[in-house]
Amino acid sequence: MSQLARLISILTLLKSRRVLTATELSNRFDVSVRTVYRDMQKLIEAGVPVITLEGRGYTLMDGYTVAPVQFTEKQANALITAEHLVNQSNDSSFVKDFGEALTKIKSVFRSSVLEKSELLNNKMYVFDTRKQNISSNALSEIQLAITNFNYVEINYRKADDPNISFRKIEPYFIFSTENKWILIAWCYLRNDYRAFRIDRIQHFKILPDHFEDRKFSIQDYIKREHEEALRENNGSI
The missing domain is CATH 1.20.5 (Single alpha-helices involved in coiled-coils or other helix-helix interfaces)
Incomplete structure (x- = not known):
């Protein structure tokens, strides 16, 4: 049984309003007590209100219910x-x-x-053919900054550039292309909209201050970028 299946089975047992001990769960799922402790921590991190009753075991907070949604x-x-x-x-x-x-x-x-x-x-796999080993850990926080209109400070490194620049930005829009997340934001250093690859953000800080919405339009942004590209191409002829 996978960890996810075990977690859901434990949650189902807890929803029956039973008090479950770590030893009981260990024997039921043929895992160590330490694994049960980790499973309980996973449920708590996922927002499940698991309560530890001293000397008795685990149960759910009174009033906790799961919406009666049925999936096909x-x-x-x-x-x-x-x-x-x-x-x-x-x-x-x-x-x-x-x-x-x-x-x-x-x-x-x-x-x-x-x-x-x-x-x-267990019968599905997605092959990853990327040659670049790129990673990031900022997307979830940046999504919150977008929806809550929070300023963000970032240290950013461009491609093939060893220098890191400090930017204060207003985040507006994100999109994904070729497994890379791109953030469109108003950049105070450039006094204009700029595109930032999230995996190139070396450090970020979400500020508590809020900015005024500039009513960013991705359609207008794409149109402007296209027109600028045409002007550069015509100028190089």
């Missing part, structure tokens, strides 16, 4: 497929947050759907 087998398979694709992302924060969200979603799967989704999970 095809819908469950779509989520499993999405998980494989997400795991190819170069941003570890995104992979982590999606995994925790999926743990919660799978907790409402019917047992038959869960069993088949685990079967599909």
